[in-house]
Amino acid sequence: DTGVSQDPRHKITKRGQNVTFRCDPISEHNRLYWYRQTLGQGPEFLTYFQNEAQLEKSRLLSDRFSAERPKGSFSTLEIQRTEQGDSAMYLCASSETGTENSPLHFGNGTRLTVT
Amino acid sequence: GQQVMQIPQYQHVQEGEDFTTYCNSSTTLSNIQWYKQRPGGHPVFLIQLVKSGEVKKQKRLTFQFGEAKKNSSLHITATQTTDVGTYFCAEEYGNKLVFGAGTILRVKS
DSSP, X not given: OOOOEEXXXXXXXXXXXXXXXXXXXXXXXXXXXXXXXXXXSOOEEEEEXXXXXXXXXXXXXXXXXXXXXXXXXXXXXXXXXXXXXXXXXXXXXXXXXXXXXXXXXEOOOEEEXXX | OOOOEEEOSEEEEETTOOEEEEEEOSSOXXXXXXXXXXXXXXXXXXXXXXXXXXXXXXXXXEEEEOTTSSEEXXXXXXXXXXXXXXXXXXXXXXXXXXXXXXXXXXXXX
């Protein structure tokens, strides 16, 4: 069990640029989540996959955000035309299926700074 | 959507003192999970409570779930500097966890 890994750890970009983050979940976990966290707040749900199917997206997720999990393994989160308000820590988490109320295993996150 | 409310927002204690954080919901919860996030780190799962009135202990940490399943608490006995961090409760809402804003704990040695 190597844990959930995220890449990159840090990303600085200029407003208007596109960015893409990657998440590799724990290998046997079928569920994958993306959360966003800003200073002084708890993680805020963005979207959720079961295998390759994206089952839920937050209303907070504007059309500039898109997430994929093409083979049901790793996932990518892309933000197009970044805005300063997108600056945050983007956390990926995975959990098992078949186990009710499985806890989330978080990665170290990708910290995005939009200048 | 649903959101649990946590109090206090921040607490600064002397090492050796006790600490308690509370999590409250206006609706009945199916279960509640607690996570700890160290400064600069990511949230790490601590425990899950499911049954009404449930009490679970992990060394110096005691977790309680209210009888009405609308509130929960985390109590730390005799805090240590290693306890610093933010403690989050999270409720299950649909297929996702919704986190509270957290309680920041600082410990003076």
